[in-house]
Amino acid sequence: MYVYQDYDRQLLNERVAQFRDQTRRYLDGQLSDDEFLPLRLQNGLYIQRYAPMLRVSVPYGMLNSTQLRTLGHIARTWDKGYAHVSTRQNIQYNWPELENVPDILAELAKVEMHAIQTSGNCIRNVTTDEFAGINAAEVEDPRPWCEIIRQWATFNPEFAYLPRKFKIAVNAVPNEDPALIGVHDIGVQIVHRDGETGFTVLAGGGLGRTPMTGEVIGEFVPWQHLLSYLEAILRVYNKYGNRDNKYKARIKILVKALGAEKFRELTEAEFAELKDGPITLTADEVDRMRGHFSEPAYDGSATDQPAALTEALASSKAFNRWYHTNVHAHRQPGYAAVTLTLKKTGRAPGDITDTEFDAVADLADQYSFGELRTTHQQNIVLGDVRQDQLFALWEALEVLGFATPNLKLLTDIIACPGGDFCSLANAKSIPIAEAIQRHFEDMDYLHDLGPIDLNISGCMNACGHHHIGHIGILGVDKKGREYYQITLGGRGDKTSRIGEKLGPSFEADEVVPVIARLVDLYVEQRQPDELFIDTYERLGIDPFKERAYASHH
Known part of the structure; x- marks a missing residue:
C-alpha cells in the first residue's frame, strides 16, 4: 500500500484544521449555506434526507486492518454503529452530526485516511480491479499508476472547478474489464507493446441520466506521458464542457456532441503543448511508486491444492460451494483471494457494522497480511490467503455471516x-x-x-x-x-x-x-x-x- 510521507501527513493535518475552522464559522452563522456548500463538498460531506452523509476515500479499494478498526470506531462513536461500502469502493457514513465531522476527519488522518475529493465537481476516487496486483491475468500491477493519478489529481487547482464530477478507472487485464473502464469519464487500459508499458485511453463513458460507453481517444500513450495526456483531455473538457445545464455537463455529452474524432484532435493539440513538460513521468518516480506495492512475505513452501484443502472440499458441501463461488485464483502459488459478501438477506447490500469492522480486521491480520480491499460490487476481499487456511477462514466467516456463497449470483445485488x-x-x-x-x-x-x-x-x-x-x-x-x-x-x-x-x-x-x-x-x-x-x-x-x-x- 502507499505509505504516507511527511508532506502527505502535513497536508492532511492542515486540511483537517482548515475544515474545523470552516465548520465552526458555519455553525456560528458567519458562513451562509451557499458559502459552506463547496467547502463541505470538498471534504466529502453531503446533506442527505435525514442527516449529513460523509464519504471516506478508499483509494483503489485498498485498506489495512488499522484503518478498518478506525472505521469501526467512527461508526460506533459518531454514527449509528454501521457504515456502507459504495460502488466506488469508498466507505460512507449515513448519520454523522455536522459538528462532529472535524473530529471524524482528525481520526481518519491519524491512520492516513481522508474524505478529500469524494464529492463536488472534481476528480473523484481512482478505482481499479479488486484483485489488482494478485490477478494472474493482468499485464502488470495497476495500483502504482492509480496512485500516480491520485496524487496528480488531488488539490490540483486546474480540476477544482470542473463542469461536473469526474471519475477515472484503470484496468490491467486484457480482454476483460473488471474495473469497468468502459463506463468511466476516463478509462485507462494498461497495455504492453514491444516490452514497453503504455496506455489505451478512453473518454466519455458514464451511467446516470444518459448512459454511454467510452470512446478510444489515445491508442497507445507511452507511460512517460500518462499525466500529460490525461491533463490534455481534462483541458478540453474544462474549455468546452457545458456549465449551464448540469444534466449535460458530463464529459460523455461533450464527446458525443463533438464526436470522438474531433475530441481526439482537440486533445492531441493540448497534448502537444503539455508533452515533455513538468508532469512528464520519470523512471525513478514510477519505480518509487512501485516500491510502495511490494508483495507481502509469501510463504514459498505453500502449494496449490494442498492436502488440507482437498480434504475440506471433500468433507463439507457448504465449504465446497463457497469455495467455488467466493474464492478467486491468485498469481502466487499456494494462495487465493477470498470475497466476503456483504449481501446477507435482511440488511442493506454493502452495510457493515462496527463490530464486524473489528472482526474483519482481525481476520485480515490472521489470514491476509493485515490488508484488504473493497469492491465495486459492495463486498470486501482478503487478497492473500494461504490455501491450506481457507477452511479455517470460512468457518470464521460463517460465524460472522460473511460466507454467503452468492458472489456474482442473483442475490449478490x-x-x-x-x-x-x-x-x-x-x-x-x-x-x-x-x-x-x-x-x-x-x-x-x-x-x-x-x-x-x-x-x-x-x-x-x-x-x-x-x-x-x-x-x-x-x-x-x-x-x-x-x-x-x-x-x-x-x-x-x-x-x-x-x-x-x-x-x-x-x-x-x-x-x-x-x-x-x-x-x-x-x-x-x-x-x-x-x-x-x-x-x-x-x-x-x-x-x-x-x-x-x-x-x-
Whole structure:
C-alpha cells in the first residue's frame, strides 16, 4: 500500500484544521449555506434526507486492518454503529452530526485516511480491479499508476472547478474489464507493446441520466506521458464542457456532441503543448511508486491444492460451494483471494457494522497480511490467503455471516441507498433488494442459475449501476408513487454495454414476480452451461418482454 510521507501527513493535518475552522464559522452563522456548500463538498460531506452523509476515500479499494478498526470506531462513536461500502469502493457514513465531522476527519488522518475529493465537481476516487496486483491475468500491477493519478489529481487547482464530477478507472487485464473502464469519464487500459508499458485511453463513458460507453481517444500513450495526456483531455473538457445545464455537463455529452474524432484532435493539440513538460513521468518516480506495492512475505513452501484443502472440499458441501463461488485464483502459488459478501438477506447490500469492522480486521491480520480491499460490487476481499487456511477462514466467516456463497449470483445485488436515505432518490432500493433476496433464497437453485448481475438504482443518477446489470432495476416517480423500470442485457464485464428497457414500469409489488418470470424463461430456454446474459443475447428482448407482461392487466 502507499505509505504516507511527511508532506502527505502535513497536508492532511492542515486540511483537517482548515475544515474545523470552516465548520465552526458555519455553525456560528458567519458562513451562509451557499458559502459552506463547496467547502463541505470538498471534504466529502453531503446533506442527505435525514442527516449529513460523509464519504471516506478508499483509494483503489485498498485498506489495512488499522484503518478498518478506525472505521469501526467512527461508526460506533459518531454514527449509528454501521457504515456502507459504495460502488466506488469508498466507505460512507449515513448519520454523522455536522459538528462532529472535524473530529471524524482528525481520526481518519491519524491512520492516513481522508474524505478529500469524494464529492463536488472534481476528480473523484481512482478505482481499479479488486484483485489488482494478485490477478494472474493482468499485464502488470495497476495500483502504482492509480496512485500516480491520485496524487496528480488531488488539490490540483486546474480540476477544482470542473463542469461536473469526474471519475477515472484503470484496468490491467486484457480482454476483460473488471474495473469497468468502459463506463468511466476516463478509462485507462494498461497495455504492453514491444516490452514497453503504455496506455489505451478512453473518454466519455458514464451511467446516470444518459448512459454511454467510452470512446478510444489515445491508442497507445507511452507511460512517460500518462499525466500529460490525461491533463490534455481534462483541458478540453474544462474549455468546452457545458456549465449551464448540469444534466449535460458530463464529459460523455461533450464527446458525443463533438464526436470522438474531433475530441481526439482537440486533445492531441493540448497534448502537444503539455508533452515533455513538468508532469512528464520519470523512471525513478514510477519505480518509487512501485516500491510502495511490494508483495507481502509469501510463504514459498505453500502449494496449490494442498492436502488440507482437498480434504475440506471433500468433507463439507457448504465449504465446497463457497469455495467455488467466493474464492478467486491468485498469481502466487499456494494462495487465493477470498470475497466476503456483504449481501446477507435482511440488511442493506454493502452495510457493515462496527463490530464486524473489528472482526474483519482481525481476520485480515490472521489470514491476509493485515490488508484488504473493497469492491465495486459492495463486498470486501482478503487478497492473500494461504490455501491450506481457507477452511479455517470460512468457518470464521460463517460465524460472522460473511460466507454467503452468492458472489456474482442473483442475490449478490448492487443497490444504492435509495429513498431510505438519499434526498435525490425517486424510489426505495433496499426493500426491493431484500424482497428479491428472500424470494431467491434457495442456494441450490441460485447456483443452478449461475452468474446473473442484478443492479438497482433509486434514481436516474444510477449509483446502483443498473444500466450495466444483466437485469437492471430503476426506481421512477409517477405522480408521487414509486414505480420500477426494468432493463435487460447490460454488461460491465468483457465489454461495457447499456441494457435495453423492457417496457412500461412496474409497481413495487410486481417487481419480484416479474424477475421470477424472466428467470423462468431463461431456465426453459437456456442451452447447456449457457449463462443468463448469453441466452438473452441469443434470444433478444422480445420473448422476455412477452413473458414479463404476460399477466399484466
